[in-house]
Amino acid sequence: MMLALEMYRSLPRYIAARAVGGRIPGVLTGPAAPVRLVSREEPRPTGAGWARVKPILSGICGSDLGALFGQTSLYFSALVSMPFVPGHEVVGVLEDDCEDLPKGTRVVLDPVLACAARGVERCESCAGGHTNRCDRITVGHVSPGLQTGYCADTGGGWGGQLIAHRSQLHAVPEGLSDERAVLVEPLACAVHTARRAQVPDGGSVLVSGAGAVGLFATLAMRELTNAGRISVVAKHPRQRELAKAFGASDVLAPDEVPARVRRATQAFRLAPERGGEFLLGGVDVAIDAVGSKDSLGSVLRVTKAGGRVVLSGMPATGADLSPVWFRELDITGTYATAGREAFQTAFELAASAPLDGVVGGRYPLYRWREALDHAHSAGRLGTVKVAFDLRSSR
Amino acid sequence: MSRPGFVLEVDDRTPPLIVHEGEGFRLEKFPTGTRVVYSPESLPGLRDVDGAIRQALDNPENSEPLRALLRPGMKLTIAFDDVSLPLPPMRRPDIRQRIIEQVLTMAAEAGVDDVQIIAALALHRRMMPSELQHALGERVYRSFAPDGLLYNHDAEDPDNLAFIGTTDQGEEVEINKRAAESDLLVYVNINIVPMDGGHKSVPIGLASYRSLRHHHNSHTMVHSRSFMDHTKSAMHHSAWRMGRLLKDHVKIFTVETTLNNNVFPAPYEFLNKREWEWSVRDQASMLAARRGLAIAPSKLKRRIFQNVQAPYGITGVHAGETEAVHEKTLANVFRQQAVEVQGQSDVLIMGVPYLGPYNVNAVMNPILATCMGLGYFFNSYRGQPLVRKGGAVILYHPVPYEFSQLHHPSYVDFFEEVLAESTDPATIEERFEKQYATDPWYIHLYRTSYAYHGVHPFYMWYWAAHAMDHVGDVVWVGADRRAVQRMGFRAASTLADALEMVSGTVGRSPSITYTHNPPHLVADVR
Numbered sequence: 001m002m003l004a005l006e007m008y009r010s011l012p013r014y015i016a017a018r019a020v021g022g023r024i025p026g027v028l029t030g031p032a033a034p035v036r037l038v039s040r041e042e043p044r045p046t047g048a049g050w051a052r053v054k055p056i057l058s059g060i061c062g063s064d065l066g067a068l069f070g071q072t073s074l075y076f077s078a079l080v081s082m083p084f085v086p087g088h089e090v091v092g093v094l095e096d097d098c099e100d101l102p103k104g105t106r107v108v109l110d111p112v113l114a115c116a117a118r119g120v121e122r123c124e125s126c127a128g129g130h131t132n133r134c135d136r137i138t139v140g141h142v143s144p145g146l147q148t149g150y151c152a153d154t155g156g157g158w159g160g161q162l163i164a165h166r167s168q169l170h171a172v173p174e175g176l177s178d179e180r181a182v183l184v185e186p187l188a189c190a191v192h193t194a195r196r197a198q199v200p201d202g203g204s205v206l207v208s209g210a211g212a213v214g215l216f217a218t219l220a221m222r223e224l225t226n227a228g229r230i231s232v233v234a235k236h237p238r239q240r241e242l243a244k245a246f247g248a249s250d251v252l253a254p255d256e257v258p259a260r261v262r263r264a265t266q267a268f269r270l271a272p273e274r275g276g277e278f279l280l281g282g283v284d285v286a287i288d289a290v291g292s293k294d295s296l297g298s299v300l301r302v303t304k305a306g307g308r309v310v311l312s313g314m315p316a317t318g319a320d321l322s323p324v325w326f327r328e329l330d331i332t333g334t335y336a337t338a339g340r341e342a343f344q345t346a347f348e349l350a351a352s353a354p355l356d357g358v359v360g361g362r363y364p365l366y367r368w369r370e371a372l373d374h375a376h377s378a379g380r381l382g383t384v385k386v387a388f389d390l391r392s393s394r
Numbered sequence: 395m396s397r398p399g400f401v402l403e404v405d406d407r408t409p410p411l412i413v414h415e416g417e418g419f420r421l422e423k424f425p426t427g428t429r430v431v432y433s434p435e436s437l438p439g440l441r442d443v444d445g446a447i448r449q450a451l452d453n454p455e456n457s458e459p460l461r462a463l464l465r466p467g468m469k470l471t472i473a474f475d476d477v478s479l480p481l482p483p484m485r486r487p488d489i490r491q492r493i494i495e496q497v498l499t500m501a502a503e504a505g506v507d508d509v510q511i512i513a514a515l516a517l518h519r520r521m522m523p524s525e526l527q528h529a530l531g532e533r534v535y536r537s538f539a540p541d542g543l544l545y546n547h548d549a550e551d552p553d554n555l556a557f558i559g560t561t562d563q564g565e566e567v568e569i570n571k572r573a574a575e576s577d578l579l580v581y582v583n584i585n586i587v588p589m590d591g592g593h594k595s596v597p598i599g600l601a602s603y604r605s606l607r608h609h610h611n612s613h614t615m616v617h618s619r620s621f622m623d624h625t626k627s628a629m630h631h632s633a634w635r636m637g638r639l640l641k642d643h644v645k646i647f648t649v650e651t652t653l654n655n656n657v658f659p660a661p662y663e664f665l666n667k668r669e670w671e672w673s674v675r676d677q678a679s680m681l682a683a684r685r686g687l688a689i690a691p692s693k694l695k696r697r698i699f700q701n702v703q704a705p706y707g708i709t710g711v712h713a714g715e716t717e718a719v720h721e722k723t724l725a726n727v728f729r730q731q732a733v734e735v736q737g738q739s740d741v742l743i744m745g746v747p748y749l750g751p752y753n754v755n756a757v758m759n760p761i762l763a764t765c766m767g768l769g770y771f772f773n774s775y776r777g778q779p780l781v782r783k784g785g786a787v788i789l790y791h792p793v794p795y796e797f798s799q800l801h802h803p804s805y806v807d808f809f810e811e812v813l814a815e816s817t818d819p820a821t822i823e824e825r826f827e828k829q830y831a832t833d834p835w836y837i838h839l840y841r842t843s844y845a846y847h848g849v850h851p852f853y854m855w856y857w858a859a860h861a862m863d864h865v866g867d868v869v870w871v872g873a874d875r876r877a878v879q880r881m882g883f884r885a886a887s888t889l890a891d892a893l894e895m896v897s898g899t900v901g902r903s904p905s906i907t908y909t910h911n912p913p914h915l916v917a918d919v920r
Contacts, residue, residue: 256810259806259807262835263807263829266829266834266835267835268834269835
């Protein structure tokens with residue numbers, strides 16, 4: 001038996017989460033929480049290539065909070081199997097030999113449960129190396145689940161043990177601390193974002209949001225592309241500092257976006273009769289790293305005609321898509337990461353970037369309510385990443 | 395007989411004195427020993443203004459009479475000072491209307507039919523139709539504006555600019571093409587301070603950014619000591635070089651006018667007077683104004699003040715060759731505004747009123763308040779500044795964190811973006827000026843809306859460069875702290891607090907001078 005946080009199906013709690021959302025987080029990490037701390041059976045390897053992993057640190061991602069606070073689209077309900085143990089940003093230790101990786105190896109997880117892990121014939125996407133686009137994530141040896149952390153069979157990082165397939169595992173280089181290693185998965189996502197953004201040389205970039213997703217996207221953009229000016233929208237002082245440290249050319253407050261982007265790009269600025277101001281002209285590439293209606297609406301309005309808007313945060317509904325049509329914007333999704341190269345690059349970034357102190361809160365599992373509260377208010381509290389420390393939870 | 399200006403030394407019997415602070419004023423009790431500089435009393439205005447205009451046009455300085463310069467078939471252009479003058483706006487009929495009507499009459503009598511009238515606004519905002527009507531009168535407006543013969547100068551219209559040449563200092567002279575190609579250019583000026591007029595009229599009022607950047611920059615501003623003395627102003631030296639070059643290419647007939655200090659109409663006449671001479675009626679007016687302003691909402695206060703129109707008297711009209719005319723003009727201005735002051739002080743106190751040249755019908759934003767206080771008022775001296783090098787300046791103004799999006803769009807960005815990076819005029823100039831000057835959105839708004847040019851807030855900041863270079867401390871009394879901090883200054887609630895704050899710079903018993911302005915004054919500091 002192991003201790004784990006489990007997310008379970010409860011219609012009243014889901015309705016409460018949708019109704020309250022993030023406005024009263026104390027309710028959703030308190031009496032109406034759709035997660036519970038339980039003792040449950042440890043997951044067992046289901047076949048060849050699978051091994052047990054004992055998590056050391058497991059991060060709390062924005063998508064985890066979205067699920068918890070009822071902000072995630074029901075679109076994903078067909079892609080998960082309940083009850084599941086959340087947690088997909090994991091650094092842990094192999095409990096079994098796993099093909100070429102011996103027991104005791106420190107590993108990080110590529111959480112996508114693609115064809116190889118499911119033991120099915122590779123789909124077109126997986127064959128092309130785009131495992132994050134796998135079409136078989138609901139079939140095969142394990143229950144439906146787009147990732148580890150959303151699948152009933154595999155366990156997740158917020159529990160004492162999980163199982164992972166060799167195709168998901170990446171050995172952590174010697175000398176890379178656990179605190180940096182737990183950031184490798186979100187960094188790999190940021191690497192993928194930077195690739196997908198296709199920033200032209202010297203092109204201008206707007207990153208809306210300075211949580212972990214936005215900050216890491218900024219870092220990856222600066223390190224991996226020839227972007228010119230990178231402007232980051234940040235609300236809180238610590239976020240502003242880190243955005244600069246990670247390569248932002250300038251940092252804007254949310255209400256400054258149209259004016260400052262206009263200034264930087266020398267665009268024309270117009271105010272419709274209702275709704276926010278928008279630009280004729282604007283940045284070459286905008287990245288929505290928040291996923292809210294306001295953030296998406298904002299980046300759509302300040303991206304230049306023919307420009308690219310990258311959805312890096314899990315998107316919300318309700319934004320006005322008129323600029324997409326009128327300005328012929330390319331909307332690009334960026335989900336998880338594709339292949340080993342991105343993880344390799346992420347390991348390099350994790351080793352070299354100024355990431356000390358980025359994991360700003362570590363909690364044992366039994367203090368999960370505090371951890372989730374902290375994660376929900378991380379920006380305001382000056383924290384980028386909150387993680388569960390499983391070593392102190394056993 | 396008007397009494398000359400003088401310096402009052404505050405003693406036990408001195409009543410609280412008026413200090414202007416934006417859309418309001420306060421009565422301030424100054425420390426004993428404070429020197430208060432009062433401008434001369436308002437000079438009597440000319441009784442027959444139209445006669446004086448006729449006399450000036452018929453008997454010009456160092457020039458043939460205007461009639462002799464007019465002939466059929468010629469191209470005549472009349473340019474005039476824009477909405478930034480005078481302050482407050484003049485009660486109708488405006489002196490520009492009176493002069494231009496006479497010039498037009500003479501032109502018609504001479505058979506001149508190719509006439510255009512241009513508001514010489516440089517990089518200021520365009521004048522609105524109502525403002526053009528106010529300045530030139532209904533008759534002129536209706537006769538010329540509908541046919542496009544009365545219009546605003548456009549410094550960003552490459553098709554309507556003419557490059558004249560380069561001065562011996564390498565300054566490019568580029569002005570309005572119509573004016574440059576005219577057989578005669580008549581310039582109608584209102585000279586409210588000694589900085590105005592002379593070769594500052596045509597080479598600046600009708601110029602392009604390409605030309606203006608040679609004298610409107612932090613270097614010349616720091617070396618203009620002061621703007622009110624053109625012989626010691628690097629900015630004026632540059633304008634004079636340009637004017638002399640222009641003179642060889644364009645026949646310019648300058649008409650300059652001077653005003654008296656009758657700035658405030660009823661019921662605000664008490665603001666023109668010395669406090670201890672207020673009648674009972676003045677005191678009642680003052681009390682009513684204070685009480686009313688204290689409870690009036692800010693929009694109403696702004697409307698009240700922006701509707702003030704001054705019952706100026708005209709003290710002089712001179713016409714002819716620019717430099718000869720300007721000498722006469724300056725004599726008139728100094729007769730009205732000069733006050734002799736003995737020596738500098740440790741602290742200079744100034745009240746910044748609601749209106750400056752660039753916020754007619756708009757809020758005075760923080761940049762403009764700084765320009766008024768540290769630019770224009772600080773520079774209202776000849777000889778040496780009223781405050782010693784390294785001394786302190788205390789200003790009164792609420793400095794609202796507020797901007798007119800219509801008139802000052804680039805100011806907002808300048809305040810938020812540029813001043814967040816640096817407040818040093820030279821640094822700002824090097825890093826940001828060109829970006830703002832060439833920003834197509836600002837250019838579009840300048841040309842088609844009523845916005846000041848994108849580079850204009852830089853110029854306002856440069857105006858204050860000399861003061862910022864000269865003084866060691868600047869404190870604003872009653873100001874929005876956030877706004878003044880962004881500009882690198884400090885805010886105090888009261889004069890006592892402000893003096894306490896500057897004590898680190900000037901000590902605890904500093905000598906203090908308060909310039910009681912407006913009405914305008916120029917201190918001759920010995």
